[in-house]
Amino acid sequence: MFSFLKKNKAKTDFSFLGADMHNHLLYGLDDGLQLPEQTIEFVKKMQLLGYVKLICTPHILSGVHPNSPATILPRLQDVKKILTDNNIDIKIEAAAEYMIDNEFAALAKNGDEVLSFGNNYVLIEMSYVAASPYLEESIFNLKLRNFQPILAHPERYSYLHTNFNKYIDIKDRGCLLQLNLLSLTDYYGKDVKKIAKKLLEEDMIDFVGTDMHHYNHLNATIDFSANTKVYQLLQSRNFLNATLV
Numbered sequence: 001m002f003s004f005l006k007k008n009k010a011k012t013d014f015s016f017l018g019a020d021m022h023n024h025l026l027y028g029l030d031d032g033l034q035l036p037e038q039t040i041e042f043v044k045k046m047q048l049l050g051y052v053k054l055i056c057t058p059h060i061l062s063g064v065h066p067n068s069p070a071t072i073l074p075r076l077q078d079v080k081k082i083l084t085d086n087n088i089d090i091k092i093e094a095a096a097e098y099m100i101d102n103e104f105a106a107l108a109k110n111g112d113e114v115l116s117f118g119n120n121y122v123l124i125e126m127s128y129v130a131a132s133p134y135l136e137e138s139i140f141n142l143k144l145r146n147f148q149p150i151l152a153h154p155e156r157y158s159y160l161h162t163n164f165n166k167y168i169d170i171k172d173r174g175c176l177l178q179l180n181l182l183s184l185t186d187y188y189g190k191d192v193k194k195i196a197k198k199l200l201e202e203d204m205i206d207f208v209g210t211d212m213h214h215y216n217h218l219n220a221t222i223d224f225s226a227n228t229k230v231y232q233l234l235q236s237r238n239f240l241n242a243t244l245v
């Protein structure tokens with residue numbers, strides 16, 4: 001009786017991306033998932049969405065999320081074990097999402113261990129309130145050490161919305177850009193959606209990530225309808241995600 005409704009709702013499928021390289025699925029480390037059972041549940045759902053590899057990126061933010069290789073890497077091993085114990089077969093790795101503050105600026109410069117993934121990629125982010133005064137020097141110093149910085153969710157920094165040249169400048173400095181999938185829906189608001197579409201249309205986006213933290217993100221991602229124009233726009237672009245698998 002409702003088959004016509006089903007027909008209009010195409011199944012959400014992100015298998016063309018293959019790998020998610022920005023999420024908070026490692027439990028108990030930051031403002032993402034808190035319990036091992038949640039990690040199991042979310043990983044299963046990510047598989048149903050078409051992902052075959054997950055690169056988990058817990059926040060590192062001094063005083064708020066004081067993570068380091070010493071907290072993240074053992075948790076990755078715990079998660080690998082519980083996934084194996086639950087017969088879940090998926091590739092899973094860990095890196096981090098570094099807030100660009102003075103501590104990160106020092107880390108980028110001083111040669112201490114930086115958590116990277118794939119082709120020496122390092123995921124960095126800024127506050128939603130104001131641009132980081134350490135952005136340019138951090139990009140420079142990371143590249144000097146042969147790391148390839150990726151700025152997380154550039155579309156979510158509202159202070160950049162009126163200055164599109166700043167996005168171009170960040171790319172010109174050799175930093176890649178990662179878009180959040182949900183930015184293409186109304187999840188973060190109309191302004192974010194507008195700039196997200198523009199960045200995609202201008203071929204400025206190198207990676208796409210879920211930035212998955214909790215059930216609202218999961219449900220909104222599952223609801224990302226595969227028969228919308230933004231989904232077609234997404235599919236029409238080439239991202240580096242597939243090179244990570």
Ligand SMILES: [Fe+2]
Pocket residue numbers: 022023024097152211
């Ligand atoms: Fe994130």
